[in-house]
Structures are given as C-alpha cells and as structure tokens.
Amino acid sequence: MSRFDAVLFDFSGTLFDDGNVMTPSGLQFQAAERGVLLGFDEASSLIRRARQRVDGPRGLAEREGCDRSAQLHREVWTRLMTESSNGFRDDADPGVLGESLYACLADPGSWPAYPDTASVLKTLHAEGLKLGVVSNIGWDIRPTFAELGVTDLIDSFVLSCEHDTVKPEPDLFRIACAELGVSPSRTLFVGDDPVKDGAAARVGLAVYVLPTDRHRDRPRGLDAVLSLAA
Template structure:
C-alpha cells in the first residue's frame, strides 16, 4: 500500500500523553516531602484542587498565554500562580515551597502517563518507514517522558516552543518541524486535539487529524486511526 504521507507530527499533551492525571496525591506528597513538608492525603488532594482551580481559571489562562515561549518564562508564570494558590494553605509553611513541589510534579516526566495506544501506534508508523516528530507548546524538555516509555528513539525530532521561542498556532513552529524532518508540509500529517492551536497546521499546508475531546489515561486515545490515514 502506498503511503499517503512521509511524516506524522504529533502534539504532546492530551494527544500522546494524558494531561488530566499529572498532579496526583502521591506525586505531590512525594515532591513536598523532598522539600521538607509533610502532607497527608487530604492535604495533598486539596493542594492539587486549589492549584488547578487557580491555573485553569480565566485569569490564570490569561496570565499563562504565551508563557511556553521559554523555559524560564514558563517556570516564572506557573510558580507565581501556584504560589498564589498555596498562600494561606498551610499555616506556617512558605507557599513558594508548596508551589515548587507542585511545579516539580507537573514537569516530572514520570508524572505523565502515555495513552495505551501511544507506543503501539508510534512503533507501527516507524516500522512503516514514516518519519515521526513531536510539536508541543511546552515549557520544559519532554524527551525524558518518551525515553521512559521506550519510544524516544522512534521520534526523529522534537520541536518544542520553549526551544524555538514560538508557539502554536503561529506558523513558525510547524514550519520548523517540517524543516527538521526534511519533508514538505503537504506530505506531513499533523495529529492533535486543539482545533485552534493544532488545527493551525493547515495554514502551512499540512493535513490535520484532530482527536475527540473525550479522553482518559487508561483508555486508547483513538490513535489507531492515524495508521489508516497515513496509509500504513
């Protein structure tokens, strides 16, 4: 069967790795403990709750806009928001310490769970001779997450916003990804979940496949459809 594309580029969060189960009670407790703060399960769960409420509120979204352009900017913005969330949370405890613990958990490669179909689909595409890339609006190096999954060697290039100073939906990030793979945009399929940020790949001539919004860490993401689209 003739291949329909020469490369497939994937978004990271909510496409290959789950974004809803990163901050866990166990992870936050461990990160806090490493910083000398003992939290019980109830306290850790509450800290996760207030942290997410703050960063996901409209004001939090507005302040986070564009912060993925650099690792320093990402850390600064997120830490400020998480410090505000932790202020007054634990009497006698510095909120910045709690914020650092939550941020460490967020950016820990082992905190990110791949969907069950991530590794099998990447492997199948690679075996079919299709070049693979990852394009992400992200503030830290996500390569270790792929290494932990055992698929880092399958990905030819990682085009990360914090390393390029550009974010999706800007064309520059998509163009850079195609250039690094050495394929024209029309021969590279983009797979993501966000119709605005990921769908913008069409502006540079890339065909796009958008995954459904509904997802769960322990269920296949629907990535098998990519194999048929790619002509595998």
C-alpha cells in the same frame, strides 16, 4: 506508496494524558524532597486549589504565551501555584509548596501515556514514516518519552520553549518539517486542539484532530492515524 512521509504529533492530550498529571502521591514526594510532609488529603486539596488558580479565567489569561521559554513558563506557573498555596498551612512556606507543585507538573514520570500511544508510534516507525513531536510546552519533554521507551522512534522534537514561538503561529510546524526534511504537503499533523493544532493546515499539512472525549485508561483513538497514514 504511503500517502505521507511523516507524522507530527502534539504532546499533551494527544499522546500523553494531561488530566491526571499532578497526583497526591506525586505531590507528597516532591514536597517531602523540599522538607514538607503532606497528608494524602492535604495534597489532594492543594492540587485542587492549584488547578482552580491556573485553569481559571484569570489564570489562563496570565499564562498566555508563557510557553515561549522555559524560564518564563517556570516563573509564571510557580507564581500562580504559590498564590494558590497562600494560607494553606501556617507551617508551610507557600513558595516551597509552589515549587513542589511545579516539580510535580514537570516530572517526566507524572505524564501517563494513553494505552495506544506506544503501539501506534512503533507501527508508524516500522512502516518507514518519520515521526516528530510539536508541542506548546515549558520544559523538555524528551525524558517523558524515554520513560515510555519510545525516544528512539521520534526523529524530531520541536518545543515552543526552545524556539520562542507557539502554536497556532506557523513557525513550529515549518521547523518540524524542515528538521525532518519533508514537504508539508506530505506530512500529517495529529493533535487535540482545533485552533492551535488545526493551524498546521495554514502551512500545508493535513490535520487530524482527535475527539475531545478522552480517558487515561482507554485508547486515545490513535489507531485512526494508521489508516490515514497508509
């Protein structure tokens, strides 16, 4: 008999790579859709500016808790990205550039899965375990799983923006277990953040935190989950 009845996964940095989401070509496409033509180097520069703004100390503080709703997430991130676009190019509206950057971030096709994501999900599903995704996120990530062709393997998506609560608060973990109809003591949570994801232990789940070192083109180390869940 398996040690667990279900496995819950974090999304960003666990199943899908969060380090290569906004790409120059992706931004070029989104900007062109909004009437702004960007060169490849221009797009690269704009992405660097945006990352410095949203991931800097002030940006991190300003977007704290914005994953509680899709509207709030969009408002906060678009504002920060628009601010990063001020003065970038005289003939380009910073607001349009901010919207283009946000669209690039939330594009389902922009999130590459780690090489071992699909195979591990398929193996766990084949072994009869229920699977769920619990994520602090500001938009619907189901289309990203559809792009990978694994949506039918996931029994529950519990997203912060749909429940007005964020990890490390315990509610998302409880909701996921309730939706799957499993006991927390028979559920494994897999994530990459010792604080936010590790909080699942407060609800009674077993927790496996992935190593911080990760690369888009290398397996994430998810095979370890197969051993833990056996």
